[in-house]
Every structure is written in structure tokens, then in C-alpha cells.
Amino acid sequence: MNFADFINTLNKRLSEKPLPGHEEIMRQMSPYRLKVKIEPNENTRRSAVLMMFYPKGEDIFLPLILRPQYDGVHGGQMAFPGGRVELKDKDIQATALREAQEEIGIKATDVKIIKNLTELFIPPSNMFCQPVVGYMASRPDFYPDEREVAGIFEVSISEILDPSIVQVRTVETRGVKLETPCFVIQDQIVWGATALMIAELIEVLR
Template sequence: MSEPTPTGARAQLLALARDNRALPIPGRSPDPSARRSAVLVLFGVLDTVPAATPATPNVAADLDVLLTRRSPDLTHHPGQIAFPGGGIDDDDGGPEDAAVREAVEETGLDPAGVEVLGRLGDLGLPVSDNVVTPVLAWWATPSPLVPDGTETAEVFRVPVADLVDPGNRRTTAITRGSETWRGPAFEVADRVVWGFTAMVLDALLDALGWSEPWDRRREIPVPL
């Protein structure tokens, strides 16, 4: 496959969103009575476009994705890398509105520059008894970012090329009692992306055809 251009990458994201299918992530079927949330998976074009490298010939090397680091003071998932997002309020127009609203609150981005492409299928999360809807979006006009300092400690943009680079891919492992759970992870920008966020990114890159083969035997402990 030839290297996607920004326009081509946006078209791929739009086509995936129009399918409205759930990513193949381990979990359970969404529970209609569970708490509902939405996250914004926001792709944009890097401010400085790097030259393509032989290690990542098929990646959308000029794109990035917006991530946050949750406050260490939060009760749930403190300090973890995440997509911006949160609970869907009664006065939200749906998951898309909730994802953008939460992203604005957490990161300070200008919603006028965000083009919502559509939603993916709901994902049931057994750990938090929550149903999460990933919302795909295109950052048509990037704006300055300022973390709210309450829920979000840091906001940053990760190049897609770094996420796809096999050298940055890992498998996390966590053992509780006699059981061990393993999942995909990324070591990028001096941070470890793991858990739900890493599972979504891993499945999304696969669905888009942007992934490169990587060694799943490179195992690291969960950074708790």
C-alpha cells in the first residue's frame, strides 16, 4: 500500500466511521444499563512533517493523534494516558457532542477546528462497568492546547509514525492472583500508553491498514 496523504488518511478514517463497527477489543457486550461515555480520537497533521523512513513505509507519517495524561489525583485511572472524553450528559446531542465537549473542557481546543467524522461501535468495559463510544474526528484547524489542571494534567500530540514504529510497540502484563492479563502498549514520548487507550489505538491502526509487524514478546509490567 502506498503511503497515505493527509487527504487519503482522512478518507480512510471517514470510511471506517461510516461502517459504525466496533473494534475487535476484548471485553464484553455493551450493557444498555451501564454508564455511557465517549472519547474523542482526534487525528491531525503534524506541525512539522518528518521525512518518511524505511522502517515505516506505509504509515501516515505526517499525522498525529491527541492524547492526555489524566491527573494523578483522580480516583479512576490516575496518571494514565487517555483520549479526551467522559460521560454523556442528558443534554448532549449524543456521543459525538459529548466527546467534543469533554475534549474542549479537558484540553482547551477550539471546537470550530474539529470535524467529527463519525462514531465507532460501543465498547463494553468490565473494569469500570462502562460503555464507551469512540468518536473519530479530523483536526482541520489545530488550536493551542491547555490542560484543565483538574482532570487532565497534560495534553500532547503523538505522531502516528511513532505509534506504528515496531521499536515502540510493547505488551503489558498484569497478574492478579493466579491470572495474568496481557495487552498492547506503546512507549512513545517518554510515556507508556496502555490499557483501553492502547487497545483502541492498536485495533484502529490495524483496521486502517497502517500497522507494521511487531514483536509481541517484548513484555513490560503495567505502569501502576
């Protein structure tokens, strides 16, 4: 499928089909989340990430980032570029675009937004996160912010749809070791909220 056909198909599926959501995916992919009792409260913030497709060679890609190691709940983890809503953002999609521009150096004005996936509550950071799906007509140049991004991984759609990347691994977060279903992509373990977003994307693409 060429890039234009892919984008048209994705647009139709996101417009016509009810989103898969996360409930069943959580039962399959993230049993640990079901044990976390934190609920949204007055301190819950909103954030957004950008799932941005672009053509490269014969395949279609989107970028994942590796967060630097730091003393926080998401330090050293794989993620989509994104972050918290700021007052200057006109809407949640603007948040995703701004954060992606700041973190990986793309031009936000070159990104075309398609739709949003299902918003996800992330208990460890007490955050609602909105995945925003968009695309660029050609591969962008990446200029990662070294303070927020330890590496950029260009991941192809064929990789994401490869069932062999679904594995069970032991991860460590803040000194606690967990055995969890995850995706292993380019030797990186993708788990937690990012894995749930990818799992929903896979259901849409199927």
C-alpha cells in the first residue's frame, strides 16, 4: 500500500469504526495496571502525544523516543513524543504538536492531523494522555532535545504488525520489578501506557 492509500484508509477507519478502546487491551497487555488503585482526582493533569506517520523508502514509519534516565515514573522508558497541556495550547492536538516540535525538532505546521485515539488515564503520573494521530508527507529531519530525548527510533508499520514483537519481559520501575506483556521493538522494551496505545493502533490498522 502506498502512503496516500494508507492515510486514506487510516482516516476512514478512525472515522467510521468505533475505537477499540483500552479495557480489553488492558486485560491482555497490562495486568499490573489493574492492580493500581489510583483514580483521577483534582490533581489529575492532561497531556498529549503525537503518533506521526511518514513515508520512508518502501515502508511507512512513525517515531518513538527513549526518555533519558531520571528520577521520575517514566525515566528511561520508550514513548511517543508528547507532554503536558500548557495554557498557551488552543486544544489537545496543539499540545501534541507543540511537544513533538520541542522534543524531536519537527515542524508542527508540516503535520496534518487525522484523528485522536482513545484517551488513557496513566495512574503512576496521575495524568490523562490523549494520543493524536497525524502524518507528514515526507520523512522529517529530526533534531532531538537532549534534555528530554535520549534517542529516536524510526519504527515501521511492518514492525508494529509483526506478532513476534509481543513478548513478556521483566521491567523495573522505581526499584520495583514487574513481569508484563510488552512490545520488543529494535531491542527496546515498550510497555505501560505506550504499549496500550500501540495495541489500540494495531487493532485499528487490522
